[in-house]
Amino acid sequence: GAVVSQHPSRVICKSGTSVKIECRSLDFQATTMFWYRQFPKQSLMLMATSNEGSKATYEQGVEKDKFLINHASLTLSTLTVTSAHPEDSSFYICSGGAGDETQYFGPGTRLLVL
């Protein structure tokens, strides 16, 4: 099946710093990628839809200036958490489509902001 990678798998940072998370589709091209946030024991919350070569579409309540998304190529999308605070600590997961309606998910990135 289609493979999606994320890097880093976990990151610890100090409050006020910025963190970049990369999402790559390894064996397919993804015109559209999605970014999710997951709190412990909860379902996934869609943050934004990332389209290659255009601005991301953010869900209601998600601060676009805080969560910067760039989809520079058909195989790479990045999420930058700017000026991170402890409440941004979470599990971030990306997904991409391989040509049909199915989404393939990355392994997730665990962010801890101290």
Next chain:
Amino acid sequence: GNSVTQMEGPVTLSEEAFLTINCTYTATGYPSLFWYVQYPGEGLQLLLKATKADDKGSNKGFEATYRKETTSFHLEKGSVQVSDSAVYFCALSGVSYGSRLTFGEGTQLTVNP
């Protein structure tokens, strides 16, 4: 709008027991339906899918049938193993590429030896 409702968990079973996790949905048109599985500390893996009514998705002993008349996509397995312990998510999407997924709440399954 679209929505997915899963049976509440957690579900605890003994090894070799029969598993059913109920999933019902509300959607316009003819969505595609999915079951994803999430093991601890990992992302989601596609378990199975069905794209039209009466389709049966199957993988690793798990099955689910797309029932349009009851708007359901229940997940079943005849004999669970300890290694099946995970969180299972039911989801639906539109039929076109790039359609967003709507997830259920997730059901935690624990299988004891």
